[in-house]
Amino acid sequence: MITYIKESIDELKNNVTLPSRAESSNLMVIVAVFSILFALATWGVDSVFSELITIYFNLLIG
Template sequence: MSKVLNYFSEAFEELKTNVTWPEWSEVQKYTIIVAVFSVILALATWGVDELFAKGLSSFFNLIK
């Protein structure tokens, strides 16, 4: 158990001392960019899903 605690202690210390953290304004900018692209990707996925659903529905109505 002490090895696990030592690992987390060293990892936390490394995060405090060796990692260069971005500025808050940069974090906000990148968060907005990720959110916008996530919404765009979700809408594109929804659109393709609807297109295939309607296409398959039409196909099965034709062969009925």
């Protein structure tokens, strides 16, 4: 386990490069847009299922 941690730290120090500030900002905007779109899609599906369940139980109770 110690060897793994040491190798991981070495990998981070020598082989990982961080993106530029501009690239990070662009990626952040892309992630934010897709997160909002995914949240809206989830809300839409939830709303449809909620309506369908309401209709089903209203017909069942009738």
